[in-house]
Amino acid sequence: MDFFKRKFPLIVVFVCGLMMIVAYYVPHKPFNQFQGEASNWYMIISAFALVLAFTSLMRSHYLKIREGKLGWGYSMVMFLALIVTMVVGVLPYDMTIHNKHLLGTRSGTIYMWIFDYVNTPAAATVFSLLAFYIASAAYRAFRVRTIDATIMLITAMILMMGRVPWGEMFSEFMTKKISPYLVFLRLDTLTSFFLNYPTVAARRAVYIGIALATVSTSLRVILGVERTYMGSDE
Amino acid sequence: MNIKIINRLLSIDRRIIYILVAVVILIPIIKPLNLPVHVTKEVLGVYNEIDKLPAGSRILVVFDYEPASTPEMDPMAKAVVRHCFRKQLKVVSISYLEQARGNAQNVLNFVADEFRRQGHPLKYGEDYAYMGFKAGQSAMIMGLVHDFKGACKRDYMGNDVYSMPILKGIKTLADFPYLAELHDDSMINSWITYGYEIVGIKIGALCTAIMAPGIYANLSAGQLTGIVGGLKGGSEYEKLLGYRGVATNGMDSQTLIHFLIIIFILVGNFAYLAKERKLRKERLR
Numbered sequence: 374m375d376f377f378k379r380k381f382p383l384i385v386v387f388v389c390g391l392m393m394i395v396a397y398y399v400p401h402k403p404f405n406q407f408q409g410e411a412s413n414w415y416m417i418i419s420a421f422a423l424v425l426a427f428t429s430l431m432r433s434h435y436l437k438i439r440e441g442k443l444g445w446g447y448s449m450v451m452f453l454a455l456i457v458t459m460v461v462g463v464l465p466y467d468m469t470i471h472n473k474h475l476l477g478t479r480s481g482t483i484y485m486w487i488f489d490y491v492n493t494p495a496a497a498t499v500f501s502l503l504a505f506y507i508a509s510a511a512y513r514a515f516r517v518r519t520i521d522a523t524i525m526l527i528t529a530m531i532l533m534m535g536r537v538p539w540g541e542m543f544s545e546f547m548t549k550k551i552s553p554y555l556v557f558l559r560l561d562t563l564t565s566f567f568l569n570y571p572t573v574a575a576r577r578a579v580y581i582g583i584a585l586a587t588v589s590t591s592l593r594v595i596l597g598v599e600r601t602y603m604g605s606d607e
Numbered sequence: 608m609n610i611k612i613i614n615r616l617l618s619i620d621r622r623i624i625y626i627l628v629a630v631v632i633l634i635p636i637i638k639p640l641n642l643p644v645h646v647t648k649e650v651l652g653v654y655n656e657i658d659k660l661p662a663g664s665r666i667l668v669v670f671d672y673e674p675a676s677t678p679e680m681d682p683m684a685k686a687v688v689r690h691c692f693r694k695q696l697k698v699v700s701i702s703y704l705e706q707a708r709g710n711a712q713n714v715l716n717f718v719a720d721e722f723r724r725q726g727h728p729l730k731y732g733e734d735y736a737y738m739g740f741k742a743g744q745s746a747m748i749m750g751l752v753h754d755f756k757g758a759c760k761r762d763y764m765g766n767d768v769y770s771m772p773i774l775k776g777i778k779t780l781a782d783f784p785y786l787a788e789l790h791d792d793s794m795i796n797s798w799i800t801y802g803y804e805i806v807g808i809k810i811g812a813l814c815t816a817i818m819a820p821g822i823y824a825n826l827s828a829g830q831l832t833g834i835v836g837g838l839k840g841g842s843e844y845e846k847l848l849g850y851r852g853v854a855t856n857g858m859d860s861q862t863l864i865h866f867l868i869i870i871f872i873l874v875g876n877f878a879y880l881a882k883e884r885k886l887r888k889e890r891l892r
Contacts, residue, residue, distance in 0.1 A: 411746060415746040420742070485709060496674040497675055497678050500676070504864065505628050508864075509624050512619070516875070517879075537861055538642035572820050
């Protein structure tokens with residue numbers, strides 16, 4: 374039993390990890406087929422993870438309703454929304470109601486009506502609230518306390534102005550009406566400079582760091598040094 | 608400046624800020640400003656690649672944005688699909704985000720119906736097709752790289768992909784001359800890693816404004832042909848196609864709100880610095 378609990382997972386991870394590395398670099402049979410098969414296995418396993426997430430969510434909200442905790446009404450709404458969406462989405466499209474195709478997930482069904490008129494407006498509204506919070510934070514919290522903050526503020530203002538039509542119109546006015554030698558101060562030119570040079574440099578540094586950390590962590594997992602996926606006993 | 612005025616400026620009720628934001632956004636919707644749009648080379652990078660494809664070419668359009676990003680992404684998605692249909696390209700679509708499926712269906716059906724009303728008999732399965740949501744993300748992309756039809760198997764309506772005319776001759780991802788990825792997350796990295804780096808497919812990134820700065824490094828490295836970022840990118844694409852759509856009209860509101868935020872920052876910092884100066888003077892006394 375100890376072999377299946379401790380050693381077998383390590384062997385599976387090692388073999389699968391090694392095969393995926395080989396499959397990436399060797400384009401010939403049977404290795405190129407392994408990647409396609411692995412993606413099918415991955416989809417089946419992730420379906421199990423979905424079942425686990427679903428039961429965990431249901432249990433959490435059921436306990437909230439049963440114990441009458443604060444906000445249990447919202448849990449009832451969650452259950453109702455879940456059951457209705459699941460039923461109308463899972464039932465086959467060919468099953469008609471009064472000779473109309475209302476079930477399934479294609480266009481014109483109840484499921485897509487829920488998506489178009491409930492899910493999309495609600496999600497977009499919540500996301501749109503960010504505009505108000507950003508405006509409030511810009512006024513109340515964005516302070517030039519240090520040199521770094523001042524540089525960031527000036528850069529942010531240049532980028533905000535450079536990415537909108539008024540900023541481009543102002544740049545045109547500067548170079549055509551005032552002096553053509555001010556072309557290096559054009560807001561769109563400065564915006565392009567900031568996006569193509571400092572941002573790219575910083576981003577590349579982050580990518581290299583992420584890549585090195587990923588390689589390191591992956592090797593640790595494949596070689597069995599990192600075993601957190603096996604549970605709290607390890 | 609009077610310390611009372613400074614304190615009032617620093618402690619202004621946030622509801623006043625929210626009302627100002629709402630008013631500034633609403634004004635251009637009621638009375639459009641019709642501001643001009645200037646096209647950047649990043650958007651041209653995507654437009655030109657699609658424009659030079661010969662009629663009848665297959666193009667892969669990936670829908671990977673959630674409903675929360677619909678107002679920002681839908682205008683550019685419709686613009687790209689319109690461009691493809693105008694050039695008589697065959698649009699093959701797919702999604703790796705479960706919630707993107709609704710957006711993909713809406714955009715494709717909307718633009719296809721628009722072209723049918725104009726007298727172009729577009730047919731599903733021949734001129735455009737949607738493979739549906741495919742789980743697995745990076746693993747699925749690897750599957751597409753080696754066997755496109757084997758990885759897809761069926762489209763979103765359950766049709767067998769092996770018998771679809773639009774996919775005739777398509778074996779792997781390399782058989783597509785171009786990929787337009789509409790995303791609001793970091794899926795573009797997987798497409799670059801497994802698509803561009805393995806089979807060399809040309810990729811155009813169409814993303815939210817917040818994601819765009821992060822992928823300039825990929826553009827600079829030649830892994831992307833161009834970036835269409837946010838509502839601004841969408842408005843530039845609409846200008847290239849010769850019409851003023853939702854993105855272009857939305858830029859009026861975006862212009863005003865950007866300037867309002869700049870004013871907020873300047874006023875807030877002016878009041879803060881004035882207060883600091885006053886406090887320093889009182890300490891020296």
